[in-house]
Amino acid sequence: MQIKAFLIDLDGVLTKDENFSPIDGAVEFISYLNKKGIPFVIATSNSRFSPEEIISRMKKNGFDISPDQIITPLVVAPEVLKKEKIKKIFVIGSQNLKKFLKDKGFDILESPEVDGVLVGLDKEFNFRKMKIGTTALKIYEAKLYALNKNIISKDDDGLLFPGVGTVAKMFSIACQCNQDFKHFGKMGEDYNRVLFDRLSVKEKENIAIISDDIFVDLEGYKKYGLKTIFVTTGKYTEKDLEKSSKVDIVVHNLMEILEKVKLE
Numbered sequence: 001m002q003i004k005a006f007l008i009d010l011d012g013v014l015t016k017d018e019n020f021s022p023i024d025g026a027v028e029f030i031s032y033l034n035k036k037g038i039p040f041v042i043a044t045s046n047s048r049f050s051p052e053e054i055i056s057r058m059k060k061n062g063f064d065i066s067p068d069q070i071i072t073p074l075v076v077a078p079e080v081l082k083k084e085k086i087k088k089i090f091v092i093g094s095q096n097l098k099k100f101l102k103d104k105g106f107d108i109l110e111s112p113e114v115d116g117v118l119v120g121l122d123k124e125f126n127f128r129k130m131k132i133g134t135t136a137l138k139i140y141e142a143k144l145y146a147l148n149k150n151i152i153s154k155d156d157d158g159l160l161f162p163g164v165g166t167v168a169k170m171f172s173i174a175c176q177c178n179q180d181f182k183h184f185g186k187m188g189e190d191y192n193r194v195l196f197d198r199l200s201v202k203e204k205e206n207i208a209i210i211s212d213d214i215f216v217d218l219e220g221y222k223k224y225g226l227k228t229i230f231v232t233t234g235k236y237t238e239k240d241l242e243k244s245s246k247v248d249i250v251v252h253n254l255m256e257i258l259e260k261v262k263l264e
Contacts, residue, residue, distance in 0.1 A: 041199060076191050208229050
């Protein structure tokens with residue numbers, strides 16, 4: 001397999017917790033790509049921290065990355081929300097996310113009288129937030145947005161929980177609205193535009209995506225013609241591959257990739 005560039009997932013592939021502690025082989029793999037001049041973009045749906053905060057934490061853990069080598073939903077969300085004239089937002093997400101959006105000029109409210117409901121990863125999601133979001137969508141006809149379309153996620157303790165996309169889908173079903181809600185994560189139109197613009201390789205068959213997410217990342221980008229590399233260090237196991245279309249390569253450590261692909 002001949003590869004000229006990589007899209008690399010973050011959580012479960014390079015890092016394993018909110019401190020962005022590296023998974024075995026991850027720092028060495030990124031160092032190798034930089035040394036050889038092989039283009040890559042870290043494509044993450046992480047929305048709990050700003051891109052700047054993610055880079056800062058990763059650098060403290062030994063990763064050599066620059067701002068143009070990472071894309072998060074927060075790179076594209078403000079631009080799209082402003083374009084769609086969304087000003088007042090009810091945010092389901094972290095305090096970091098709320099501060100980031102407030103700094104970008106949005107009004108962040110804790111009531112249903114808003115233009116939009118934005119669903120992110122919220123480890124303090126509760127019944128009250130569920131009620132405010134539902135009321136905003138159903139009664140005030142707010143538009144529904146999600147920061148990614150992940151079906152399932154894995155917490156630092158190893159336990160699984162419904163992903164951001166699943167929570168957003170719950171709202172759309174409950175309110176019978178926004179069934180085609182826009183999301184700002186991987187496979188989103190705006191996210192992908194930025195993503196592919198940052199890679200100098202235009203032939204998608206020469207790009208490989210490395211991810212632990214079989215159903216969003218690997219199945220999604222396979223349809224674009226990318227080669228797919230499944231890493232077993234995250235939320236899905238090899239057994240889950242039985243429910244999916246075949247991936248090109250399976251690895252248990254990122255350094256194994258260097259033995260299985262031909263790099264240019």
